[in-house]
Amino acid sequence: MAASVILQKQGVVCGVQLTPDLKAQYIVIDQVEDIAKINGSKYIQADATGIYRKIKTLLLEGKTVLFTGLPCQTAGLYNYLKGCDQSRLYTIDMLCHGTPSDKVFREWLSGVSEGRHAKYINFRVKDGDWNCNTVCIEYEDGSAYRADVTDDWFEKLFHYNMSLRKSCYHCKFAEFPRRGDLSTGDFHGIEDCQDIEDDHKGTSVIFVNSDKGQMLLNEMKKENVWMKEISVEDSKKNRICADIEEHPYRDRFFRLLREEKYDFANLAKRVLEHKFDIGIVGIPTVENHGSNLSYYGLYRTLQHMGYDVFMMERPKSAWWAPHETPVIFRENPYDSGDLCELFESRLQLQKANDYADTFILGSDQLWYEGLYACFDKFCFMDYIHENKNKITYAASFGRSEYHATREEKAEAAFYIQGIDHISVREESAVELCRQEWNREAVVVLDPVFLCPTEEYEKLADKGKKTAYNQYIATYILDPSPEKQQIIEKAAQKLELPVINMTDVVNVEEKCAQWDLDMESDVSNEDWLRRIRECTFFITDSFHGTCFALIFEKQFLAIGNAYRGLDRFTEILGKVGLKDHLVSAEEIDTLEEKLGQSIAYDKVRSALQREKEKSGEWLKNAICAGKENRLSGYDIIQKERMKEEEQLFWQKNMIDAHGNVLGAHDTRLAVYDGALGELQKDAEQRRILFEIQQKQMQEFQDAILQLRQQKEEMNSVLCELQGKNQALEEEIRQIKEKFPLKRWAKRFIQRFRRR
Numbered sequence: 001m002a003a004s005v006i007l008q009k010q011g012v013v014c015g016v017q018l019t020p021d022l023k024a025q026y027i028v029i030d031q032v033e034d035i036a037k038i039n040g041s042k043y044i045q046a047d048a049t050g051i052y053r054k055i056k057t058l059l060l061e062g063k064t065v066l067f068t069g070l071p072c073q074t075a076g077l078y079n080y081l082k083g084c085d086q087s088r089l090y091t092i093d094m095l096c097h098g099t100p101s102d103k104v105f106r107e108w109l110s111g112v113s114e115g116r117h118a119k120y121i122n123f124r125v126k127d128g129d130w131n132c133n134t135v136c137i138e139y140e141d142g143s144a145y146r147a148d149v150t151d152d153w154f155e156k157l158f159h160y161n162m163s164l165r166k167s168c169y170h171c172k173f174a175e176f177p178r179r180g181d182l183s184t185g186d187f188h189g190i191e192d193c194q195d196i197e198d199d200h201k202g203t204s205v206i207f208v209n210s211d212k213g214q215m216l217l218n219e220m221k222k223e224n225v226w227m228k229e230i231s232v233e234d235s236k237k238n239r240i241c242a243d244i245e246e247h248p249y250r251d252r253f254f255r256l257l258r259e260e261k262y263d264f265a266n267l268a269k270r271v272l273e274h275k276f277d278i279g280i281v282g283i284p285t286v287e288n289h290g291s292n293l294s295y296y297g298l299y300r301t302l303q304h305m306g307y308d309v310f311m312m313e314r315p316k317s318a319w320w321a322p323h324e325t326p327v328i329f330r331e332n333p334y335d336s337g338d339l340c341e342l343f344e345s346r347l348q349l350q351k352a353n354d355y356a357d358t359f360i361l362g363s364d365q366l367w368y369e370g371l372y373a374c375f376d377k378f379c380f381m382d383y384i385h386e387n388k389n390k391i392t393y394a395a396s397f398g399r400s401e402y403h404a405t406r407e408e409k410a411e412a413a414f415y416i417q418g419i420d421h422i423s424v425r426e427e428s429a430v431e432l433c434r435q436e437w438n439r440e441a442v443v444v445l446d447p448v449f450l451c452p453t454e455e456y457e458k459l460a461d462k463g464k465k466t467a468y469n470q471y472i473a474t475y476i477l478d479p480s481p482e483k484q485q486i487i488e489k490a491a492q493k494l495e496l497p498v499i500n501m502t503d504v505v506n507v508e509e510k511c512a513q514w515d516l517d518m519e520s521d522v523s524n525e526d527w528l529r530r531i532r533e534c535t536f537f538i539t540d541s542f543h544g545t546c547f548a549l550i551f552e553k554q555f556l557a558i559g560n561a562y563r564g565l566d567r568f569t570e571i572l573g574k575v576g577l578k579d580h581l582v583s584a585e586e587i588d589t590l591e592e593k594l595g596q597s598i599a600y601d602k603v604r605s606a607l608q609r610e611k612e613k614s615g616e617w618l619k620n621a622i623c624a625g626k627e628n629r630l631s632g633y634d635i636i637q638k639e640r641m642k643e644e645e646q647l648f649w650q651k652n653m654i655d656a657h658g659n660v661l662g663a664h665d666t667r668l669a670v671y672d673g674a675l676g677e678l679q680k681d682a683e684q685r686r687i688l689f690e691i692q693q694k695q696m697q698e699f700q701d702a703i704l705q706l707r708q709q710k711e712e713m714n715s716v717l718c719e720l721q722g723k724n725q726a727l728e729e730e731i732r733q734i735k736e737k738f739p740l741k742r743w744a745k746r747f748i749q750r751f752r753r754r
């Protein structure tokens with residue numbers, strides 16, 4: 001309609017057409033019959049190359065120009081035309097939900113076309129109803145693709161805010177004030193507008209943003225178009241705001257799209273339905289550097305092997321509860337969408353069965369009996385069903401003995417039978433699995449070793465720098481005077497300053513165990529950087545020792561029997577560095593050990609052999625097939641989960657009712673308070689009224705008394721007036737009978753005055 005108005009005035013119209021190769025491109029038309037070329041929704045961003053320059057040329061030639069486009073492109077046009085006369089320029093910006101990237105469009109088109117050459121696309125087929133829920137592609141061979149928008153993956157991704165450009169989620173041009181003279185789009189929400197009846201023939205909504213826009217609208221009204229003014233509130237279902245919610249899995253979608261591992265339909269289905277290849281089960285958000293990096297290492301390792309992986313935490317019901325994201329990284333290191341939501345209970349962990357077909361229990365002492373109950377007994381994956389491939393990678397008891405209770409041992413013996421492939425971190429764990437559960441296990445490297453070092457380098461680069469070019473770094477989990485002596489001796493021998501680090505929990509308690517200063521608030525990135533850049537490293541931590549090897553540092557490992565000595569001796573034994581393991585009491589031999597330099601060529605070769613063996617075992621375990629069969633335990637657990645969900649629902653309903661009742665109680669308390677104030681005010685008013693009534697009565701009595709006094713005075717006055725009249729009559733008669741002389745008259749006058 002607006003295009004017709006401008007063209008009839010010998011102007012030109014700039015709009016978007018789909019080219020024969022199905023690209024959206026701006027063109028300029030000057031004939032009414034060409035309007036059809038720029039009609040219709042495109043759902044892809046148009047190429048604006050050269051169009052702003054062409055519009056400027058037309059304006060300089062004195063042409064009237066109508067530009068129609070997205071709000072951002074309209075703003076771009078105005079910015080380009082700064083300093084140019086715009087009096088003949090009219091603009092209409094579209095009510096835009098957002099724009100998918102061209103790559104998304106091309107991948108979708110290629111997938112649904114299956115080799116056919118598309119010649120036309122209609123994103124909103126209006127066969128008989130304006131609701132137009134069908135997308136249609138016509139092909140040169142006469143065939144067509146038709147799909148409902150609720151079934152088509154391109155449309156689903158668009159409407160779920162998955163495929164939009166990043167800038168579209170926070171677009172300042174989508175809110176008011178808008179840049180176009182008019183803003184228009186389909187009237188979403190017409191069914192809720194009481195002032196307009198929806199005839200299903202198509203209704204647009206138009207916002208007038210300027211005087212030129214009003215002039216253009218007035219011209220459009222002359223074309224026998226029905227229009228009715230409504231409130232902005234009635235059009236709230238259209239996007240007229242800057243911010244819309246980004247789909248939580250958008251980044252994962254685009255990451256997988258770039259990797260080109262899946263065809264478009266499978267990719268969209270995979271992301272929207274939250275499907276992965278592998279779920280890593282463990283404690284990736286726990287407050288510990290080594291544990292955090294162990295899970296991160298396994299995650300990146302599996303990604304480098306080509307798998308799509310998500311991280312799964314212990315349930316929220318655990319005494320030692322999980323976090324939504326890892327808390328001691330400077331920023332979340334996991335790709336968007338790869339951290340699973342937290343589940344309420346161990347039973348609810350069964351929901352993860354819908355996300356993947358393979359689950360791997362991670363490392364770092366998950367089978368230590370002291371953590372079994374703390375983590376709500378989740379460390380044997382009994383909630384993962386029998387038809388899933390269940391693997392443990394580098395599982396650890398942390399000690400060479402297993403001191404669980406009789407009941408806990410019985411539970412673990414039952415749960416472990418459902419695990420298909422068992423690998424452990426220590427040789428001692430192989431014997432424990434055999435003795436306790438009659439299961440064979442394979443020893444593998446801790447997952448931190450499988451991860452490419454460059455992944456840790458990226459993290460370390462984000463860590464805080466130190467003030468020293470050369471220094472000794474320490475990471476001591478359990479400070480003691482003996483360990484302080486070792487550190488001080490090393491500092492004296494090497495003539496270097498020291499940076500001390502400890503675990504992130506109970507820091508004050510640990511600092512009290514010695515007289516050395518500790519660095520505080522150390523993130524995982526800081527921790528890695530301190531180790532990578534130090535001249536010498538001292539630690540009583542297993543994972544500290546691992547990263548000394550990974551970064552090829554000169555180091556001393558202080559044996560920590562409390563936390564498990566086997567893991568130290570085994571890893572150092574594998575690389576021929578057992579002599580770099582000392583006890584806290586070996587202060588006398590320290591000077592000799594500080595002088596021993598590590599030749600990392602042999603260490604590197606030994607580690608590479610172990611990495612290859614561990615990687616091969618992991619790959620074979622993942623690729624192993626699994627029968628699609630649930631156990632009786634799985635079926636019972638699924639039913640228990642449903643019952644628990646019902647209980648959760650009932651609890652939520654009770655809580656909701658309790659909240660409502662609480663709100664009612666609060667309101668009643670407010671009402672009671674207000675009523676008390678009103679009653680207090682009423683009592684004051686009553687007392688005041690009584691005082692006023694009493695004063696009024698006294699006033700009325702006074703008036704009545706005055707009236708009585710007035711009547712009495714009037715009566716006396718009447719009596720005196722009567723006497724006066726009688727006296728005057730008597731005097732008159734005397735005058736007539738006895739004429740008086742002058743002196744007598746004076747006497748009478750005096751008498752009257754008296």
